[in-house]
Amino acid sequence: MTTRVSPGASSPVAVSLAELIAIGDRLLPSRLEAGRRLGAKQGGYLSRFRGRGMEFAEVRAYLPGDDARNIDWRVTARRGKVHTKLFHEERERPVLVALDYRRPMFFATRGRFKAVRATQLAALFAWQALARGDRIGGFLFSEERNLELRPQLGKKAVLQLLRQMVADPAWERPRHQPFEPKQRLAVTLQRLRRVARPGSLIRLLSDFSQWDERVELQLAQLNRHCELELVHCFDPLEADLPPAGSYRLSDGLRDLSIVTTDRDARWAYQQHFAQRRQLLEDFCRRQHARFMVLPSDLDPIENLSSVRAGG
Numbered sequence: 001m002t003t004r005v006s007p008g009a010s011s012p013v014a015v016s017l018a019e020l021i022a023i024g025d026r027l028l029p030s031r032l033e034a035g036r037r038l039g040a041k042q043g044g045y046l047s048r049f050r051g052r053g054m055e056f057a058e059v060r061a062y063l064p065g066d067d068a069r070n071i072d073w074r075v076t077a078r079r080g081k082v083h084t085k086l087f088h089e090e091r092e093r094p095v096l097v098a099l100d101y102r103r104p105m106f107f108a109t110r111g112r113f114k115a116v117r118a119t120q121l122a123a124l125f126a127w128q129a130l131a132r133g134d135r136i137g138g139f140l141f142s143e144e145r146n147l148e149l150r151p152q153l154g155k156k157a158v159l160q161l162l163r164q165m166v167a168d169p170a171w172e173r174p175r176h177q178p179f180e181p182k183q184r185l186a187v188t189l190q191r192l193r194r195v196a197r198p199g200s201l202i203r204l205l206s207d208f209s210q211w212d213e214r215v216e217l218q219l220a221q222l223n224r225h226c227e228l229e230l231v232h233c234f235d236p237l238e239a240d241l242p243p244a245g246s247y248r249l250s251d252g253l254r255d256l257s258i259v260t261t262d263r264d265a266r267w268a269y270q271q272h273f274a275q276r277r278q279l280l281e282d283f284c285r286r287q288h289a290r291f292m293v294l295p296s297d298l299d300p301i302e303n304l305s306s307v308r309a310g311g
Contacts, residue, residue, distance in 0.1 A: 012112040014171060015119045020162045023120065023301055024127035059083050094137065094151035094197050095129040097122045097161065100206035100233075101142035101170035102183055107235060111297035114233040118205040119165050121231065121300040121307070125203050126158045136161060139195065141188045144169040148195050186214035193218055198225040205231040205294070207238075208280060216283055228289040231307075232280055235296045239273045241266050 010019065059072050062082035075083040099122050105115040122138075129136040137151030138161045147168070149161055185208070196202055202222060208215070208230075222228060241260040249256045260266060284291040292307050294300055300307050 012108065012116065013106075015116055015166055017162055017166045020119070020123040020166065021159075023123045024130070024158070026301075058086050060086060092153060093132075093134045094200040095125065095134045096137045096139055096151060096192075096196055096200050096202050097125050098139040098141070098192055098202060098204040098206075099165065100185075100204075101140060101144075101168055102185075102209065103143065103173070104207055104209045105233065106170070106173070108296040109235055109237040111235075111295070111299075114207055114235060114294075114296050115170070117294050117296055117298070117300060118231070118233050121294060122165065122203075122205055123162055124301060124304070126161050130155060130158050134201075138164060139192050140164060140168055141183065141192075142168065142170040143183050144173065146188065146191060151197075151200070185210040186212065186218055189215060189218035189222065193222045196222060196226050199227075201227045201229065203229045203231065205233060207233045208276075211276070211279060219283070219289075220287060223287045223289055228284075228287065229292065230280060230284055230289060231292045231294050232277065233294045233296070234273075239270070239295075241269050 059075050060083065062071065062084045067084070070085045072083050072085050099118055101115055105118065106113050108114060108116075111117065126136050133153075135151035135153050136157050138147070138149040140147040140149075145168075147164060149157075149164060151157070152160075185206070192202070192204075204219075219228065219230075244261040244266075246257060246259050246261075249258065281291055283289075294307055298307065
């Protein structure tokens with residue numbers, strides 16, 4: 001049974017190409033046009049690398065191999081030693097959206113599946129990259145497949161990414177399967193590290209199931225040559241139990257009853273999630289990486305400031 005819906009329809013468990021295209025049409029019409037004009041003239045990003053370009057960066061002592069045309073004669077005369085000008089190199093930054101489609105992402109008790117929310121935000125990231133004149137690519141991973149889309153310029157690259165997100169075989173996955181992801185996150189990130197080009201912005205959207213020291217090692221190595229941003233996707237039930245009472249749960253095949261009246265159990269449950277979140281935040285702080293949160297009951301398009309602020 002397919003979980004996809006007709007174009008333009010809104011579903012808590014599926015995405016459509018029309019919906020993802022509408023994100024760009026609704027939020028970025030003027031900026032997209034401005035971005036296209038900027039991209040037609042020059043790259044829209046001042047890289048961390050320095051060389052010849054459009055914007056002055058600094059002056060340093062002349063080294064063998066430097067372009068003699070960039071010698072700063074005033075500084076040379078003042079300091080008595082040859083100095084050369086350096087410029088920020090202007091280029092289109094590669095933006096790689098890494099999207100987790102493993103089994104735990106297809107869950108929600110409120111709002112939409114974590115995978116749906118992540119796809120919406122990934123689409124927004126793609127449209128924003130187009131507006132800035134950046135190159136956009138994707139890295140989609142699940143139990144069914146790993147797909148790598150090399151960053152490219154233009155609306156065609158955005159549409160290619162959107163189509164691949166909608167067509168990912170994870171959306172066709174039979175509903176009644178074990179919830180635990182089979183694909184190890186650390187192994188996936190090792191592959192991501194091999195395909196990410198230095199200087200890229202990596203925006204990783206995941207619930208970070210299987211977060212461990214090996215995951216931290218792969219991300220730290222990735223962050224050495226790239227700019228890293230982590231987006232933590234979660235359902236409110238994962239952060240806190242519902243109000244005290246008795247609840248019946250079902251996956252369509254089996255039923256389960258839970259009782260949430262034990263105060264100590266509720267506190268322990270909350271602490272488990274808080275500690276896991278703290279691991280993510282501490283890692284990002286150490287690595288000087290950006291951190292965002294994306295709960296399943298929050299529309300990331302309407303509430304982007306809340307997502308960036310961490311809730």
